[in-house]
Amino acid sequence: MxxxxxxxxxxxxxxxxxxxxxxxxxxxxxxxxxxxxxxxxxxxxxxxxxxxxxxxxxxxxxxxxxxxQPDWKAEVGRLKRASLKSEMIARACNLAEKPQLVDATAGLGHDSLLMAHLGAHVTLVERHPILFTLLEDSHQRAQQDAFLSSVVARIELVFSDSADYLKHLSTTNQIFDVVYLDPMFPQRDQNQQAVKKQAQVKKQMQLLHLLLPEDGEMDLGDNLLDLAQKIAKRVVVKRPRLAVFLANQEPQHQWQGDACRFDVYFQHDLVT
Ligand SMILES: C[S@@+](CC[C@H](N)C(=O)[O-])C[C@H]1O[C@@H](n2cnc3c(N)ncnc32)[C@H](O)[C@@H]1O
Structure with missing residues (x-):
């Protein structure tokens, strides 16, 4: 790092x-x-x-x-077009229920911004000190924005490794509705056509990859699934469309899109 x-x-x-x-x-x-x-x-x-x-x-x-930059102001147009019906992430995370959600792999926070806009209360966790500082800066600037201020009021930032944070939630018996995971994935395995459509996203991901360790040592986040299942009724994992399952664990449900899919794991016995 x-x-x-x-x-x-x-x-x-x-x-x-x-x-x-x-x-x-x-x-x-x-x-x-x-x-x-x-x-x-x-x-x-x-x-x-x-x-x-x-x-x-x-x-x-x-x-x-x-x-x-996690340029949240630049996302406003996209947020205004988004709805619970049109966004696959909204169905995967059941955002209609306004869940208490932990996004354990914050990155640029774009997914969480959308989820908060659609009603989720988000705890956004990032372990990389530079990315976290960039996120904090975006969060502060969004508080001054007429449209974004009410959205980011539903986002709390936590600087931590999510493995430690999820363990802490588990030992203090805190149950969330959803844990959302979007760990890094080697870029070569991503669906090329979909990536082309999102040239800007691709550029940002290239920079993200420069900040993080080389592919060989990349932490693919397999350890987070088990920890997330201990504290959330629903764990949602975002994957490139053709990627292997996180921790090789088959989900109970999948939402498939052109560029990515959402694998969903339910823990029906957990109650808040
Ligand atoms: C693919 S990016 C997430 C992109 C994000 N969904 C977005 O919308 O911008 C993955 C991020 O998760 C972070 N991450 C991976 N493992 C983590 C962990 N154990 N704890 C905290 N952050 C982690 C990485 O530092 C990276 O910033």
Whole structure:
């Protein structure tokens, strides 16, 4: 996992950059701030290595000339079009019931933003210190947005490894309606056609892959299924369409889409 990273910013945002740097350092990431004249597309092309940047858009990640940010404001159009009927994730997670839900693999938080918009109360767990700090920044900025503020009021962020967090919920007898899992999956196995349709999503995933360990050592999250089943009445696992089952465990139900599917595991004996 990245524990040292360069941060580019212009003089105007130096103080803000120092604040992010202090937060990241408290989470074990050492940041080297570099003041530059102009943070623009040309600069990013000339400096393709993985780095953080701070400007009027807040904190974001850059690599290979690309920008990545859990840009929740950019999701507003998609949220406005979404409905309980049109979204497969809504049926898989039974969002009509406004569940108490743990998203144990937050990433950019886009799935959770949609689920919170459709009524879920979400606890969003991420263990990567840089991703978590990016999420926290997006969450704070969304609180100032007229449309998003009521959505993010239903999202609570937790910086933890989900294995530890789920164990804690289990030992303190806390039962949730849903645990949602979308662990990393080696990119080569993803459905190519569907990925093409989502070029922007693909770019963001490439950057996510740069932050996380190499494919060989990638933690595929198999350990989370068993832990999730101890504390949730329903565990929903998002998978690339043709991927193997998480922990090789066959689900009781599946929702199949073009690009991905949702495998669902029910624990009927758990009660809140
Ligand atoms: C594929 S991404 C999730 C994408 C997310 N569904 C979205 O909509 O943006 C997987 C994320 O889960 C995180 N993750 C994987 N295992 C985890 C664990 N045990 N605890 C906390 N976070 C974990 C990774 O750091 C990565 O950010």
């Amino acid at each position: 990245v524990s040292e990273i360069r941060l580019y910013t212009e003089q105007e945002f130096h103080e803000k950059a120092q604040q992010y740097s202090a937060v990241l350092s408290s989470r074990g990431v050492s940041v080297n701030i570099e003041l530059i004249e102009k943070l623009n597309a040309r600069f990013l092309r000339l400096n393709p290595e993985l780095s953080l940047c701070v400007d009027a858009d807040g904190l974001w990640l850059a690599a290979n000339g690309m920008k990545m």
